[in-house]
Amino acid sequence: xxxxxxxxxxxxxxxxxxxxxxxxxxxxxxxxxxxxxxxxxxxxxxxxxxxxxxxxxxxxxxxxxxxxxxxxxxxxxxxxxxxxxxxxxxxxxxxxxxxxxxxxxxxxxxxxxxxxxxxxxxxxxxxxxxxxxxxxxxxxxxxxxxxxxxxxxxxxxxxxxxxxxxxxxxxxxxxxxxxxxxxxxxxxxxxxxxxxxxxxxxxxxxxxxxxxxxxxxxxxxxxxxxxxxxxxxxxxxxxxxxxxxxxxxxxxxxxxxxxxxxxxxxxxxxxxxxxxxxxxxxxxxxxxxxxxxxxxxxxxxxxxxxxxxxxxxxxxxxxxxxxxxxxxxxxxxxxxxxxxxxxxxxxxxxxxxxxxxxx
Numbered sequence: 001x002x003x004x005x006x007x008x009x010x011x012x013x014x015x016x017x018x019x020x021x022x023x024x025x026x027x028x029x030x031x032x033x034x035x036x037x038x039x040x041x042x043x044x045x046x047x048x049x050x051x052x053x054x055x056x057x058x059x060x061x062x063x064x065x066x067x068x069x070x071x072x073x074x075x076x077x078x079x080x081x082x083x084x085x086x087x088x089x090x091x092x093x094x095x096x097x098x099x100x101x102x103x104x105x106x107x108x109x110x111x112x113x114x115x116x117x118x119x120x121x122x123x124x125x126x127x128x129x130x131x132x133x134x135x136x137x138x139x140x141x142x143x144x145x146x147x148x149x150x151x152x153x154x155x156x157x158x159x160x161x162x163x164x165x166x167x168x169x170x171x172x173x174x175x176x177x178x179x180x181x182x183x184x185x186x187x188x189x190x191x192x193x194x195x196x197x198x199x200x201x202x203x204x205x206x207x208x209x210x211x212x213x214x215x216x217x218x219x220x221x222x223x224x225x226x227x228x229x230x231x232x233x234x235x236x237x238x239x240x241x242x243x244x245x246x247x248x249x250x251x252x253x254x255x256x257x258x259x260x261x262x263x264x265x266x267x268x269x270x271x272x273x274x275x276x277x278x279x280x281x282x283x284x285x286x287x288x289x290x291x292x293x294x295x296x297x298x299x300x301x302x303x304x305x306x307x308x309x310x311x312x313x314x315x316x317x318x319x320x321x322x323x324x325x326x327x328x329x330x331x332x333x334x335x336x337x338x339x340x341x342x343x344x345x346x347x348x349x350x351x352x353x354x355x356x357x358x359x
Contacts, residue, residue, distance in 0.1 A: 031350030074109035089217030093135030109171030121160035143222035181258035183238035197276035200290035219294030236301035265325030
């Protein structure tokens with residue numbers, strides 16, 4: 001393979017990558033541009049077609065891999081570039097921990113270990129870094145994980161944005177736990193564990209100095225505890241995803257496409273806080289596409305829906321859990337919403353990112 005400059009004409013997908021010879025903000029937004037970048041640039045490089053069933057090709061939140069003598073481990077990695085670094089309900093410190101442990105939770109793993117890397121820009125106040133580090137340590141303790149390794153690099157003034165944090169997480173997957181879109185079947189119900197849109201709007205309100213008539217706080221929180229409670233209660237959970245970048249719309253589309261099935265949701269059943277709805281109406285945003293950091297989407301067997309809601313509503317992080325839709329055999333790969341006026345609309349995968357730098 002040549003080490004020379006990459007030739008876009010040789011990429012696996014002609015569009016939309018060839019329309020963007022350089023990286024654009026939308027490539028990091030969790031929508032269609034991100035999906036195409038991953039599938040048609042990174043996957044061919046890291047997961048050869050000769051290994052079509054490898055863990056990377058499942059495109060899950062974390063990879064579950066067998067470890068001889070140690071059962072199954074889940075591994076994930078993440079990078080955190082939120083701006084501003086402090087926002088109502090959290091900070092870069094909590095985000096770095098919760099974003100990582102939640103990815104592990106979405107494959108049914110119990111998070112155990114974390115490592116962290118810090119890219120620091122010259123001029124960053126040590127007092128601010130101290131606060132972020134302490135918040136990160138407290139978040140790890142709350143999530144029940146141990147931070148066991150780390151690294152620090154410093155870049156010159158103007159070469160960073162104060163501080164970026166990268167993390168890697170390891171979790172343990174119990175025997176018999178197998179979650180993913182491949183488990184979804186027509187008739188399954190779709191549950192969201194709580195109100196959507198709070199994180200993105202909380203970050204935006206501070207970044208732009210906006211007020212929406214009421215306080216809005218990020219939902220940033222660890223999710224392994226309610227997930228493990230669902231599994232311990234014997235609920236037939238088939239798939240889990242946390243709707244971070246790209247929001248609920250991106251997550252439902254990912255599940256529909258990966259399963260080869262359709263998803264139907266009822267708009268009025270989706271819990272959208274009034275302040276989020278008002279802010280989105282004012283700014284022209286779709287609350288279904290706004291990022292979250294403390295809720296998840298669960299696809300589970302219909303007979304277990306009531307039991308699942310009972311378990312989730314008993315946990316302070318997921319008291320707002322609600323059934324929002326179902327999995328259907330019709331319109332495979334598409335998400336359809338029933339509107340409040342009796343019609344239907346397609347909930348499409350976002351193209352790019354409504355609110356950059358939110359996680």
